[in-house]
Amino acid sequence: MKVTVVGAGAVGASCAEYIAMKDFASEVVLIDIKEGFAEGKAMDLMQTASLMNFDTQITGVTNDYSKTANSDVAVITSGIPRKPGMTREELIGINAGIVKSVATSLIEQSPNVIIIVVSNPMDTMAYLAHKSIGIAKNRIIGMGGALDSARFKFRLAEALGCPQSDVDGMVIAGHSDTGMLPLTRLAVRNSVPVTAFLSEERLSEVAEATKVGGATLTKLLGTSAWYAPGAAVSSMVQAIACDTKKMFPCSALLDGEYGLTDISIGVPCIIGKNGIEKIVELELTDAEKAKFKESAAGVRAVNELL
Numbered sequence: 167m168k169v170t171v172v173g174a175g176a177v178g179a180s181c182a183e184y185i186a187m188k189d190f191a192s193e194v195v196l197i198d199i200k201e202g203f204a205e206g207k208a209m210d211l212m213q214t215a216s217l218m219n220f221d222t223q224i225t226g227v228t229n230d231y232s233k234t235a236n237s238d239v240a241v242i243t244s245g246i247p248r249k250p251g252m253t254r255e256e257l258i259g260i261n262a263g264i265v266k267s268v269a270t271s272l273i274e275q276s277p278n279v280i281i282i283v284v285s286n287p288m289d290t291m292a293y294l295a296h297k298s299i300g301i302a303k304n305r306i307i308g309m310g311g312a313l314d315s316a317r318f319k320f321r322l323a324e325a326l327g328c329p330q331s332d333v334d335g336m337v338i339a340g341h342s343d344t345g346m347l348p349l350t351r352l353a354v355r356n357s358v359p360v361t362a363f364l365s366e367e368r369l370s371e372v373a374e375a376t377k378v379g380g381a382t383l384t385k386l387l388g389t390s391a392w393y394a395p396g397a398a399v400s401s402m403v404q405a406i407a408c409d410t411k412k413m414f415p416c417s418a419l420l421d422g423e424y425g426l427t428d429i430s431i432g433v434p435c436i437i438g439k440n441g442i443e444k445i446v447e448l449e450l451t452d453a454e455k456a457k458f459k460e461s462a463a464g465v466r467a468v469n470e471l472l
């Protein structure tokens with residue numbers, strides 16, 4: 167299994183680190199435009215191999231896509247992150263050009279690659295990747311819901327005063343401060359609906375904290391987060407590499423599912439060796455359907471800026 171990670175910045179390096187530590191890939195190629203940067207990150211990470219007990223070979227290259235040839239999976243993290251006070255959508259001007267050219271270079275070298283798009287605004291960047299390279303829709307996956315769901319579980323466990331391993335929950339719809347839809351109705355603690363333990367008011371606080379999870383970290387860090395994003399991507403890469411058929415909410419190009427077409431947005435997906443192997447259609451309530459529709463309208467409005 168050969169994995170390319172484009173962008174050796176905060177998220178790209180964290181993603182390469184978690185992939186290596188899980189030790190399921192033979193090779194990770196880190197590629198960046200900044201001269202020597204990916205080489206440095208790769209060397210530093212390789213010097214942890216004997217300490218962290220992994221055999222994954224990590225190589226860094228500056229803008230040489232021939233080194234990414236025949237990758238099975240590629241992750242696009244190249245592009246600028248937001249600063250405190252900004253929205254993800256404001257990044258479109260710079261990131262659209264980067265994502266389009268990176269996706270094109272990747273597919274030239276690895277015609278069968280499965281691409282995971284991370285760069286923001288992610289749903290629109292995933293849509294742009296589909297439009298730019300036109301490969302089968304199961305092979306371009308946007309990462310947002312896996313991260314948002316991890317943040318939802320963190321907030322649920324905090325509210326419940328229990329370990330995160332006790333809780334399960336999922337966030338669907340757009341990866342934006344206002345568009346996320348944390349499914350509080352379906353969240354559980356050891357099979358018991360969390361509504362049995364938390365008031366409606368507390369659950370709505372949990373949902374709100376989840377939705378602004380990225381903005382909260384951006385305010386604290388001065389740039390956006392990387393540990394949980396890197397871990398979320400590594401879990402998705404592992405599901406592809408090991409063909410686990412694990413379900414993650416991912417930004418998928420819809421063709422009638424959830425009543426939508428020609429949009430990439432967060433929905434539950436089964437992930438395996440073919441990328442998105444199935445989109446799971448949930449029975450949403452009327453209120454959830456209305457929020458999902460509103461979120462989709464927001465994503466479409468950003469897509470129109472392309």
Ligand SMILES: NC(=O)c1ccc[n+]([C@@H]2O[C@H](COP(=O)([O-])OP(=O)(O)OC[C@H]3O[C@@H](n4cnc5c(N)ncnc54)[C@H](O)[C@@H]3O)[C@@H](O)[C@H]2O)c1
Binds near residue numbers: 176177199285
């Ligand atoms: N989808 C998500 O859940 C999620 C989570 C976190 C971050 N992000 C997004 O991921 C992106 C990266 O964030 P970061 O914190 O790693 O930023 P960063 O600035 O630390 O790293 C970005 C890297 O991309 C490189 N780069 C720029 N143009 C390139 C190109 N054409 N080819 C190769 N490399 C190029 C830069 O040199 C830099 O090293 C941002 O757009 C951020 O908003 C998304």
Ligand SMILES: O=C(O)C[C@H](O)C(=O)O
Binds near residue numbers: 381395
């Ligand atoms: O918040 C951001 O801008 C980065 C990312 O989308 C996140 O949710 O951490």
